[in-house]
Amino acid sequence: LAKTTQPISMDSYEGQEVNITCSHNNIATNDYITWYQQFPSQGPRFIIQGYKTKVTNEVASLFIPADRKSSTLSLPRVSLSDTAVYYCLVGNDYKLSFGAGTTVTVRA
Amino acid sequence: GAVVSQHPSRVICKSGTSVKIECRSLDFQATTMFWYRQFPKQSLMLMATSNEGSKATYEQGVEKDKFLINHASLTLSTLTVTSAHPEDSSFYICSAQGAGNTIYFGEGSWLTVV
Numbered sequence: 001l002a003k004t005t006q007p008i009s010m011d012s013y014e015g016q017e018v019n020i021t022c023s024h025n026n027i028a029t030n031d032y033i034t035w036y037q038q039f040p041s042q043g044p045r046f047i048i049q050g051y052k053t054k055v056t057n058e059v060a061s062l063f064i065p066a067d068r069k070s071s072t073l074s075l076p077r078v079s080l081s082d083t084a085v086y087y088c089l090v091g092n093d094y095k096l097s098f099g100a101g102t103t104v105t106v107r108a
Numbered sequence: 109g110a111v112v113s114q115h116p117s118r119v120i121c122k123s124g125t126s127v128k129i130e131c132r133s134l135d136f137q138a139t140t141m142f143w144y145r146q147f148p149k150q151s152l153m154l155m156a157t158s159n160e161g162s163k164a165t166y167e168q169g170v171e172k173d174k175f176l177i178n179h180a181s182l183t184l185s186t187l188t189v190t191s192a193h194p195e196d197s198s199f200y201i202c203s204a205q206g207a208g209n210t211i212y213f214g215e216g217s218w219l220t221v222v
Contacts, residue, residue, distance in 0.1 A: 034210070034211075036213075041199065041216065041218065042215060042216060043112075043114075043201045043202075043203075043213035043214050043215050043216045044152070044201075044203075044213045045213070046210055046211070046212060046213075049208075049210060087151070094140060094142070094203075094205045094211050095142060095154065095157060096142070096154070096203070096211055097154060098144075098151045098152040098153075098154075099151060100151050101151055
């Protein structure tokens with residue numbers, strides 16, 4: 001499984017855009033990049049998944065450069081309820097290995 | 109989206125007893141499910157892979173005789189913590205593969221051993 005590196009924490013304010021970059025230098029050709037959100041005492045919630053270029057859904061965008069050695073999760077106009085831990089995972093099977101994640105704190 | 113449900117959400121048991129946690133895929137069949145544990149303010153740690161109709165595969169360092177996993181049907185996997193001790197107190201989370209390459213997680217189950 002490819003090792004991932006994310007910032008430990010990020011602070012933001014309501015209404016701002018939050019961008020979290022994940023490094024995965026040894027990503028394999030058939031690996032996907034998936035982001036999850038976790039609130040305290042809850043299981044992780046799927047946010048978005050991509051393989052290359054850009055993926056957008058109703059809650060986030062995922063930017064993946066051509067070399068795929070990093071990816072950036074973009075959360076537009078965050079609110080207080082977006083305060084959570086965000087995990088970047090890289091792999092091609094269903095046995096997910098979680099890193100430390102990024103704690104995003106949104107302030108009023 | 110796909111839904112994975114766990115039960116109970118919270119359980120307290122006495123030291124030395126066994127406790128069972130259920131993980132169900134509500135709207136899809138899952139031949140493979142996964143069990144994680146998470147201590148406060150730490151990340152998720154994969155414990156084992158639950159395979160329908162066959163033995164579970166445990167990660168290194170996880171005692172298979174203590175954490176019994178049964179995956180008797182395509183929608184249900186159970187984790188039984190046997191002879192529980194206070195150090196087994198943790199947040200246990202299961203996951204299952206939904207459509208495509210997406211893994212969905214249950215709500216988690218808090219186990220407190222007193």
